[in-house]
Amino acid sequence: CKKQLTEEPHSILTPEFFRTTQGFKKGLDAAYAGTRMLWGTQNLFTMTVIGTDEFYTGKDGNNDINKYNSNYNTSNGTVAAVWKECYVHINTCNGIIENAPQVTGIDEQLKSRMVAEAKFLRANYYFLLVQFWGDVTLNKTFQTAATTAASRNSLAEVYEFIINDLKEVIATPALFVGPKAAGVRPGQANKAAALHVLAKVYLTRAGSAAKKATDYTDAYTNAMEVINNSGLSLLPDFGQVYAEGNEGSNEVLWSVQHTPNLAYNGPNNSGGADNVLNHMWVPQYELQPGMMRDVFYGRPYIRCVPTPWLTNTAFQERVNDTRYKKTFQTVWYCNNAASIPVWTAPLPAGAPASAVVGKPKFALGDTAIFMPGKDVTNAQIAASRYLLIPPRNYTTSLSPYMQKYNDTKRADLNYPSIRSVIVYRLGETYLIAAEAAFMGGASAADAVNNLNMIRRRAAFPNPNPELMNVSSIPSLDFILDERSRELCGELTRWLDLVRTGKLEERVKLYNNEAKGNIKPFHVLRPIPQSQIDATTTGAAYPQNAGWF
Amino acid sequence: KHPLTDRPFYGKVPERNSFVVKGKVGDADGTLPSVMVKLKGTDIRTSTDENGNYSLTIPEGSGTLVYSSIGYLVQEVPVNNRNTINVTLVAENKTLTEVIVVGYGTQRKSDITGSIVSVNEKALREVPVANLSQALQGKGAGIDIQKGGGNSKPGASPVIRIRGVRSISADNGPLFVVDGIPFNGNINDLNPDDVVSLEVLKDASSTAIYGSRGANGVILVSTKRGALGTPVVTYSGYAGFTKNLGEVNVMNGPQFTDLKKWAVVNGNYVDGKPKYTGIDDPRLLTDGIFAAEELEGIKSGRSTNWQDLIYKTGLNTNHQVGVSGGVEKTQYAVSAGYHNETGIYPGQAFERFSVKASFDQQLGKIVKVGLSSLNTYNTTRGEGANPMGQVLRASPLTIPYDKNGTLLGFVPGSANQVWNPLADFVPGAKEENRKRFGTFTTLYVDVKLAEGFKYKFNAGTEIKSDNYGNFYGSATSNNLGGLSTSSNRNSFRSNYTLENILTYDKTFATHHRLNLTGLFSFQESLSQSNRFNNSDIASELLYYNPTFGANLTGSGDYEKWAIVSYMGRLNYGYKNKYLMTLTMRSDGSSRLAPGSKYQLFPSAALAWNVLEESFMKGVKAVSNLKIRGSYGRVGNTAIDAYQTLGSLGSAVYNFGDQTTTGVYLANVVNPGLKWEYTTTANIGVDFGLFDNRISGSVEAYKSFTEDLLLPQNLPATSGIPNAILTNVGKTENKGLEFQISTVNIKGDGKKEFSWTSDVNVFINRGKITALQENVINDITNSRFVGQPIGTIYDYRRLGIWQNTPADSALARSLGLSLSGTGSVIGNIKVDNANTTPTAAGDQRINADDRVFIGSSQPKWSGGFTNRIAYKNFDFTVVAFGRFGSTIVSRVHNSGFANTFQGNYNNLNVNYWTPTNNENYWPKPNAASTNTPNNSTLGYFDGTFVKIRSLTLGYVLPSSVLTRIGGKSLRIYATANDAFILFSKYRNKYSGIDPEAIGSDNNRGDVNVDTPAAYSIIFGLNMTL
Structure with a gap:
């Protein structure tokens, strides 16, 4: 009878599979798939685009979160979803990185590249967390058991961890140097993208409580490394950057892939991973x-x-x-x-x-x-x-x-987009370099030069792009204005305003529906109530200031 | 002449003088056919013919003849050299000898110590139904049966709850045991015509022997078997029609025009001033508010009733032919059935073919074997078809066709949200078929090892195949003009049970009766399935073949589990006065982690037959009195296979056009998982008065369910996305049950008038007593400590904000807007129940003001059956009712037909306007998708009494029957579900049928789905 009562599954995979060579490979695929639960979804869109100086709620929006009113509270589902997705996929990355030494039957070069890719993804997930929530739980190892205890690590520690990951990624010889390298697949992590993220991480840390004196310089250096050595270049026409089908252009550093294959792209096939x-x-x-x-x-x-x-x-x-x-x-x-x-x-x-x-x-x-x-x-x-x-x-x-995300090639009007989502592009790298230089990471001339690169391109096809040049940058606000003209809608504005310390000021100036509600504490998202409720062992999970 | 009356059965030719005995056998009412007449101690026997005559040749004029017939006491008559012996048989006293089926055996009713509701064949036949659960409605105390979500489609299975609801996330349905073997199939796989009795086991003493599967009650189903006597051929059949039990009251053209105008007037302000002067503002007809087709409808006075366009009359037919009979050592019963019903929409149907055969054979003196096989094939069409959402919302100002007579896609004027429901009914537009084949075969070998000592091997196997396929064309409400889609699913399940049962039955020292039962059983179940989905199919005829479609995806499932069980039971009786039952079951399950696979389920019961006491001798009025009590523990196996192992989730990604499927840790290992279990105490009294003119029982019970399976959410930072299933919660149920049968007018129903009644009344109070993580109010999942499962937690609706100084002042104090499109005047006013000031010190209506509105648990329920017979007529009424529950009408509160936005058609209600100070229904407002607090519009008192069936029958007199060569023939007409009484929901708020329960959340949710229907059928039952 003992034998009859032993279970042998044939249609599910049990956790042991994750430690096999095949599981190692499929784990990395899942870590990539996790990016789709963020870039392209309504949740990340809501948290980065609306409630800023650029956009406010439309007729069918009804998002309390974007009005900063009293219904935007710790139970907000949008905030909870992004929080959760990040941690699920961090754990997947942790599993890959931790299991790598034991995995056999796989070329060591390939293995080191796969580990670098997992670290790149982990850095991106943590970067979102630290920007939205500040101090967050830092899981460095693979969690395989049910745990109901959790605590928060300091901002400095989290930034240190992200920077360390990215440095290791960049130092991995087997990693593809850029998105156009031979053999690289669309959407795959690469050194140029990692440098861009690292530049942005330094720039962001520089605007945070965990700032270090070298941050602006480091941001500038890494951004310039991308600009000078990635082999990528700005497209001549700004209008081509977001043209349909151009998601893999020479300007794109990293994109989150979506597909016209309707078997894996809505309606009803994607489990929330659609690009909407x-x-x-x-x-x-x-x-x-x-x-x-x-x-x-x-x-x-x-x-x-x-x-x-x-x-x-x-x-x-x-x-x-x-x-x-x-x-x-x-x-x-x-x-x-x-x-x-x-x-x-x-x-x-x-x-x-x-x-x-x-x-x-x-x-x-x-x-x-x-x-x-x-x-x-x-x-x-x-x-x-x-x-x-x-x-x-x-x-x-x-x-x-x-209209940057317009999609006319879908099978039906109710279908989600088949276009990949551009996450990092060279246009932004110039603006990062300009901002880093302006904030002291390099000379004022370096700031102006990088900014003018973007401004001159904006003139196309006017015969005299030099008319767009500015001779000096009057204020940080001018850089933010330039970012709006270049990047508006590109899932980064709310974070830009927080980084530059301008969220409250500019929302009060330009966003009529939110200006009466926004308070200083809104620069951090609330820790989801579900996180606090489910932390039943040990100390209570601390909430961000101002939220209750 | 009857072949068996001609000669001795076993042809033993007498050697000496033969002696012939002839005679007539009858009972108080007349002659009896098929009575067995046998010479005691020999194989010489015969049986009586249609007129009760027999003739038997025996070796000599001595010896004794034995007369036996089912339902009569056996009579022995010495021959004493008489050639003519006429005998009058006496009917058995049912109450003393009636045997009912219990778990792993049978017991005399007088010996029962537990709580069991027994429904016999006669009562089962009173309501002609498609499945057994429908037949049980209103038939027993503690048995609550309702339509799942109000689903009235053909082939829908109702939801059964015995003694309330105890599990929160696990199944609350009872275990079905058919001919002794646990049945895992669909209730629709059993043909009710093959069933002769149902026993519903309610308390722990009677269910504990089913151990880990007994917590929700057990329903024992016994199917027909052959009996001694001449072959009996039966036919029963009926045919009739089904109609919708009313229409949802939505607006007609002019009413909708006004509503939409009001919505636009109330929903449009410019610079703080109303944009329109009122509903007579001519701009309302020119500002693009109405679609061109709607304007045309307004002009021509059009008023399309979309419901009339889709309802049709359904048909309903059922036939069953059976042959049964048997001689002393061999009995058989064979039957075939056919059932077909079509729904009140095109494309819905349920059809079943069934064949059943059983044989019982005595081999020598000690061995008996038997076999019973139930086989069904059924098809369900359109089980997911539900055009109601479209039908109720479609603008009555438009018609389904354009100017050229072509069927439209989106109905004009509804924001491209309402697809033309008639498009779904175009032949070939939509197909949805389920085909199920199932065989359920049981086999036994009975061996008499010694006097009173028996061994029984009982084996059963259930093999099911289920094939589901659908096709939805592009122009259907499923795809709204997008790509056509289809899916196919095949599943197969096999399941077998092996039982070894030893029983020892012995009476010691005259007064001590002992019965021991021991069981070892093993059950294994295997199921597997796979499905594929695809889209853009080349032709609707190709939906079984994905080759010609695109975008193929698939999935599959495999599951295998086993239970090893040991059970022991001791029944002890002293002088029939004091009875005791002790049981112990141990279940070992594959589904639990190693080390905790086995669990014990003990129970004990005592009963006292007070009537047997000497002091009761003089009390003539009392004809039965028994007091019994039981205590025990039962389980609920609601843990899926492999749940303790943890699992990986899958996630699809693509690098360019290279698609990959990744895996991630989704569920962690939980080795500590165990069954939920319920401990129940039960006290009952069975009584009979005035020679059982009044008989019945009263029961009281209390049950505690512990280690409730509840998902415990892990903090997101754990990185594990799925909740881990843990045993944490607790629930309690207590109740009272009354079941009374009366003979109101005693008569034979032929010459004398007769009238009998069965009444049951029951009360159950359930509540949650603990939840996960010390949670008191789990609002997201509607679970609240101290409240029943299925509780509604929401704002309390007070009325409508009126344009009065008092209301305005109150609204202002609550910070509510009083101007513009967001003005609360005319909106639903809810109670500011929580008056504790908030941290900010102000009074606001917020989530803390929600209160408990009610639950699906009724204050009490009951059933009522009346049977009247006179001359050859019989009349039966079966009714049941629930009182004091709260239902949630999705028709009234979901974003379908009661939004007051004016985008869609609306329920025809007397809504608020500046001149109509209505205090129930809010103002229309185009600026809000749903009227604020719309959820509160859906709560209604769920009280109702339903006349389940009304049947008038007529038994043809034997004089007529002899001419046509039959033994009995009854014709009847029945109205099923034709009347719903005392329902405010139906009578006052234009709901259709308040009978509904959600099988998952146990809330009384009436969904926007196929409305209830009634049926009228005409049938006949015939014996040849």
């Missing part, structure tokens, strides 16, 4: 005359809309700087013959000569919605054949559409 960024910014164009929902214009999730500061002030310069029109969609062409409006009597003053009472205002394919980006009179609006929306009429359901 394509939906987040789409406004409610579909209810306007002459329009209906389609794959090309996307599904209106209306999670956020740009703040007036972003569209009207940050992007004020639109002649030499082409980034406004490359970042925002402001014209929609009629795609629904059934809902084309007709002219009604009496015809408005100033109506076009072709206007005839009872006849359609426009035809299929004509402009149906236009946002000129500057003010027009009410008479002009009334006389317009299409819907004319000046900035004063932007609403939380319809305003310029931040």
